Amino acid sequence: MTAEGGRRTGRRRTIRPARGWRLVSVSGARVVSLRRLDPRTRARVMLPSLFTLGNMICGFSSVLLSFQGRFGLAAALVAVSIALDISDGAVARKVGAITPFGLQFDSLADLISFGIAPAVLVYTWALPQYAHLAWFGAMFWLACAAYRLARFNVTIDPLADKRYFIGLPSPGAAGVVIATVFAIDGPLYGWAPVLPVAAGVLPAALMATSFRFRSFRSLLSRDHLALTGVLVAAVIVGLLLAPGHTGLVLAYGYVLTSPLGWLTAPLRRRWFGPDAVAPPRHAMPSVLLPIADPEAADEEELLLDGDDPTR
Numbered sequence: 045m046t047a048e049g050g051r052r053t054g055r056r057r058t059i060r061p062a063r064g065w066r067l068v069s070v071s072g073a074r075v076v077s078l079r080r081l082d083p084r085t086r087a088r089v090m091l092p093s094l095f096t097l098g099n100m101i102c103g104f105s106s107v108l109l110s111f112q113g114r115f116g117l118a119a120a121l122v123a124v125s126i127a128l129d130i131s132d133g134a135v136a137r138k139v140g141a142i143t144p145f146g147l148q149f150d151s152l153a154d155l156i157s158f159g160i161a162p163a164v165l166v167y168t169w170a171l172p173q174y175a176h177l178a179w180f181g182a183m184f185w186l187a188c189a190a191y192r193l194a195r196f197n198v199t200i201d202p203l204a205d206k207r208y209f210i211g212l213p214s215p216g217a218a219g220v221v222i223a224t225v226f227a228i229d230g231p232l233y234g235w236a237p238v239l240p241v242a243a244g245v246l247p248a249a250l251m252a253t254s255f256r257f258r259s260f261r262s263l264l265s266r267d268h269l270a271l272t273g274v275l276v277a278a279v280i281v282g283l284l285l286a287p288g289h290t291g292l293v294l295a296y297g298y299v300l301t302s303p304l305g306w307l308t309a310p311l312r313r314r315w316f317g318p319d320a321v322a323p324p325r326h327a328m329p330s331v332l333l334p335i336a337d338p339e340a341a342d343e344e345e346l347l348l349d350g351d352d353p354t355r
Contacts, residue, residue, distance in 0.1 A: 165222075192212075212302070
């Protein structure tokens with residue numbers, strides 16, 4: 045600031061790490077430029093993003109198909125997005141390419157595939173008779189999905205139990221909508237168009253809650269490979285023989301795991317021990333409010349003054 049008039053001096057503040065410090069992402073991972081990596085490592089790091097890109101493309105294509113009235117195919121593409129979303133995380137862990145870019149890219153793709161695509165599907169499916177109700181259901185879904193994904197990106201809890209998600213995961217919520225589409229599989233008359241809106245309100249609300257749901261990865265136990273294999277085989281056979289009903293049982297069954305888990309927690313703790321239930325949550329800072337003391341925030345910034353040739 046200058047002495048006369050209080051105007052800026054034409055200098056900007058640039059972010060540079062001080063000696064003994066390094067730039068890190070919000071997740072604590074070190075930020076490394078891709079230009080510093082050899083071609084093979086660079087390809088390995090970018091491999092999970094190809095799955096994420098496929099997820100996003102399927103979600104966007106689902107939106108277009110919903111506007112064309114092809115609801116079954118639109119729901120099928122959301123199902124493909126769910127498979128790709130699970131795969132990109134598995135591939136990232138397998139090749140050791142869990143990056144801050146991948147985290148943000150995955151959330152943006154999820155907002156399209158599990159936020160916008162199911163919202164548009166609900167809206168177009170229920171629109172002919174209940175336009176205002178369809179609009180409310182779609183906007184409520186989109187708002188809850190966006191909040192869920194943003195909260196996931198900024199929540200850092202090293203003590204959290206990795207077996208659980210906080211709030212219903214957006215792919216699981218989208219699974220409820222597409223399972224309902226496959227189960228009905230026909231034109232809706234009378235009050236029936238209310239069904240897709242009703243099927244979307246509960247999972248949308250659960251996305252924004254702090255209820256805990258088991259991670260998809262933790263449901264496949266390595267300690268009981270035989271039982272896990274039998275269950276996976278049963279699901280595959282069910283999807284081949286009766287995909288609509290099997291998907292309905294899986295989707296709604298997963299949604300019910302949280303309230304049923306809460307109701308049966310005392311019994312499971314008594315019979316199987318404390319590891320059978322989710323541990324108490326640790327208090328986390330609010331994701332909605334900024335730092336109260338601006339001076340304290342300035343002290344934490346590692347900023348140096350530099351010349352700005354554009355001013």
